[in-house]
Amino acid sequence: MSGLHEVFAACRDENRAALIGYLPAGYPTVDGSKExxxxxxxGTADRPGCDIVEIGIPFSDPVIDGPTIQAASDTALRNGFRVRDLFGVVSAVAGSGGHPVVMTYWNPVHQYGPDRFARDLKAAGGLGVITPDLVPDEAEDWIAATDAHGLDRIFLVAPSSTEQRLAMTAKASSGFIYATSVMGVTGARETVGDKAEELVRRTRVHTDLPIGVGLGVRSGEQAAEVAGFADAVIVGSAFIGRAERDGADGVREIAAELGEGVRSR
Incomplete structure (x- = not known):
């Protein structure tokens, strides 16, 4: 039984969705990202925060990242972040009792070495990896590496995914499946994509894995909306925006607001 399975089981016992928060490792600095x-x-003293944190590897040529995450990643790279720094950040989260997964484009893993990356991430306490630009039918080496080291593989589905693609992705995934609620790049939005609920329904036909919805959530109200039909609510740009304005205190406040949102459903 994986660590992610246990997290989702605990959330189900509370009759709620999980809250997953994203932040690039090394933003604004390596120590700053740990904070x-x-x-x-x-979260705050009376309102819990995230159940899982999604730690991004800053990348110079992102595919789906919107301007907020791109800018944060650029800051981390300018401040000297290197892939080897990721494992210390993951270790800090795991060592404090948190549940870390990593989000990375494939090139950094390929350059580091898939088996070596999976080995070092597992040793640091990582539970799984989200690979937005890697599809299951091109992931033979990665599937072998994650199987060998006991990491969950989290692949993405989108509103444009065919039934065949949904079935293939579900079969290759473990931990949970990441459903992108809108077509296009990441970023907080005024409304959640109206195709999100339908995508979750279509994906459930092919799997018993939890399904998390990301891209667009920025408020407790939106988190509650998504928690009504998904197993996890994934938030990224809204956390970075609050970190830029208000530092760690702002991050705690929005984590508490979003956590209250998922618990209200």
């Missing part, structure tokens, strides 16, 4: 991730997990 912000701790704030995402803690």
């Amino acid at each position: 912000l991730l701790a704030a995402m997990l803690s």
Whole structure:
């Protein structure tokens, strides 16, 4: 039984969705990202924060990242982030009792070495990896590496995914499936994509895995809306925006608001 399975089981016991918060490792610095991730997990004294944190590897040529995440990643890279720094950030989260997964484009993993990356991430306490630009039918080496080291593989589905693609992705995934609620790049939006609920329904036909919905959530009200039909609510740009304005205190506040939203459903 994986660590992610246990997290989702605990959330089901509370009759609610999980809250997953995203932040690039090394933003604004390596030590600064550890502080912000701790704030995402803690929330406030009376309102819990995130159940899982999604730690991004800053990348110079992102595919789906919107301007907020791109800018945060650029800051981390300018401040000297290297892939080897990721494992210390993951270890800090896991060591404090948090549940870390990593989001990365495939090129950094390919350059580091898939088996070596999976080995080092597992040793640091990582539970799984989200690979937005890697599809299951091109992931033979990655599937072998994650199987060998006991990491969950989290692939993406989108509103444009065919039934065949949904079935293939579900079969290759473990931990949970990441459903992108809108077509296009990431970023907080005034409304959640109206295709999100239908995508979750279509994906459920092919799997018993939890399904998380990301891209667009920015408020407790939106988190409650998504928690009404998904197993996890994934938030990224809204956390970075609050970190830029208000630092760790702002991150704790929005984590508490979003956590209250998922618990209200």
